[in-house]
Amino acid sequence: MVTMNVRVAGVGMTPFGKHEDRMGRDLFADAATEAIADAGVDHEAVDEVFFGNFMGEFAEVQGHSGPLAAESAGVPAPSTRIESACASSGAAVRQGVNRLRVGDADVVLVGGAERMTNLSTAEATEALAAAADAAWEIRPGITFPGAYSLMANAYFDQYGGTREDLAHVAVKNHANAVENDLAQFQKAIDVDDVLGAPTVSSPFGLYDCSPISDGASAAVLVSESYAEEHGLETPVAITGTGQGTDSLALMARESMTRTPAAEQAAEAAYADAGIEPGDVDFAEVHDCFTVAEVLALEALGFYETGEAISAAREGETTADGDLPVNLSGGLKAKGHPVGATGGAQISEMTKLMRGDHVNSDAVSDATVGVTHNAGGTVASAVVHVLEVVE
Numbered sequence: 001m002v003t004m005n006v007r008v009a010g011v012g013m014t015p016f017g018k019h020e021d022r023m024g025r026d027l028f029a030d031a032a033t034e035a036i037a038d039a040g041v042d043h044e045a046v047d048e049v050f051f052g053n054f055m056g057e058f059a060e061v062q063g064h065s066g067p068l069a070a071e072s073a074g075v076p077a078p079s080t081r082i083e084s085a086c087a088s089s090g091a092a093v094r095q096g097v098n099r100l101r102v103g104d105a106d107v108v109l110v111g112g113a114e115r116m117t118n119l120s121t122a123e124a125t126e127a128l129a130a131a132a133d134a135a136w137e138i139r140p141g142i143t144f145p146g147a148y149s150l151m152a153n154a155y156f157d158q159y160g161g162t163r164e165d166l167a168h169v170a171v172k173n174h175a176n177a178v179e180n181d182l183a184q185f186q187k188a189i190d191v192d193d194v195l196g197a198p199t200v201s202s203p204f205g206l207y208d209c210s211p212i213s214d215g216a217s218a219a220v221l222v223s224e225s226y227a228e229e230h231g232l233e234t235p236v237a238i239t240g241t242g243q244g245t246d247s248l249a250l251m252a253r254e255s256m257t258r259t260p261a262a263e264q265a266a267e268a269a270y271a272d273a274g275i276e277p278g279d280v281d282f283a284e285v286h287d288c289f290t291v292a293e294v295l296a297l298e299a300l301g302f303y304e305t306g307e308a309i310s311a312a313r314e315g316e317t318t319a320d321g322d323l324p325v326n327l328s329g330g331l332k333a334k335g336h337p338v339g340a341t342g343g344a345q346i347s348e349m350t351k352l353m354r355g356d357h358v359n360s361d362a363v364s365d366a367t368v369g370v371t372h373n374a375g376g377t378v379a380s381a382v383v384h385v386l387e388v389v390e
């Protein structure tokens with residue numbers, strides 16, 4: 001297998017939240033323009049574009065968004081939409097990494113965009129539900145807060161844990177977002193706020209859920225040789241990539257409390273990078289609901305199954321803990337425009353590693369980070385390993 005490292009030359013991201021006057025294409029144009037300028041490459045240098053988007057047909061009656069993304073970015077290159085529900089742009093990043101590794105390209109533009117807040121909450125909920133199994137979940141009426149609440153209740157039954165444990169995940173991620181101007185919620189909350197919020201789907205209240213968001217993310221990835229030839233400053237490399245798959249429907253799985261797609265993705269990414277879970281200094285994980293962060297930490301091998309529930313409460317994953325998780329604010333507080341989320345993890349982690357993120361001080365000695373991006377109830381998952389290389 002080819003193991004050439006891929007360099008992150010530039011990143012960009014719109015603020016996540018409500019963008020009433022902007023279409024998905026406008027949001028991606030902003031993120032891509034920033035990433036291309038940050039990379040210091042010409043638009044014409046981009047060999048290929050991989051663009052993540054999940055619900056364009058629902059939100060904007062817009063399909064065929066691969067070429068539209070390239071057009072919006074002003075990049076005259078082949079461009080393909082990658083769809084893997086909430087893991088769409090994580091999968092787009094992976095396509096770009098693989099394209100560079102086989103030597104078919106020197107410069108790729110990857111990322112994604114989603115427009116959601118132009119829909120009502122009911123409409124957005126219905127659109128998001130398309131990531132579930134149409135025959136066995138959507139027709140009976142499942143929603144994503146409902147599906148993840150089944151997983152949370154199964155976890156409590158099997159391993160213990162309380163709503164309060166989960167509340168600490170939300171409190172931590174909101175705290176991390178307070179100074180992040182790109183985050184949807186720059187608002188600190190406490191455990192009482194979480195426990196006292198209106199119920200969405202038991203055991204989840206409002207603050208256990210990621211919000212409905214608009215936004216876009218982008219990154220310019222280059223081959224090592226291109227970076228060297230063109231004198232680009234690229235201190236961050238993507239050294240490992242992995243992807244996994246599971247049954248779409250929860251009912252078809254052996255366990256509702258494990259996420260094997262993420263376990264496969266992590267195992268592959270770690271082997272690719274030649275690292276172990278213990279080498280990882282910090283992580284950006286897919287906390288679409290508070291319990292999802294717990295399941296992610298176990299799938300990534302940081303905790304044994306059934307043991308990550310108390311990680312946030314014990315301060316192990318807070319900004320000053322041994323393993324800071326979601327220093328960006330995560331999906332919970334940074335926001336979750338689904339097709340943009342995986343790319344945003346790369347953007348935020350790159351800045352955290354370069355030292356130009358507002359929370360960089362929390363990881364000033366870190367050299368290895370991991371991103372975990374999940375689709376649906378983790379029927380798809382993409383994991384990337386990022387390392388500081390110079």
Ligand code: COA
Nearest residue numbers: 086121125128144145200206207209210211212288336376
């Ligand atoms: N966390 C914190 N605050 C939130 C929030 C969230 N997830 N969602 C909304 N809010 C805030 C809003 O900012 C607003 O605050 P304000 O009154 O100060 O302006 C208030 O709560 C009401 O917002 P509204 O949009 O009317 O909420 P809602 O009840 O219609 O929707 C949820 C709330 C949780 C149902 C919605 O955000 C949701 O469906 N989230 C899950 C999205 C999802 O499933 N994503 C895919 C994951 S796989």
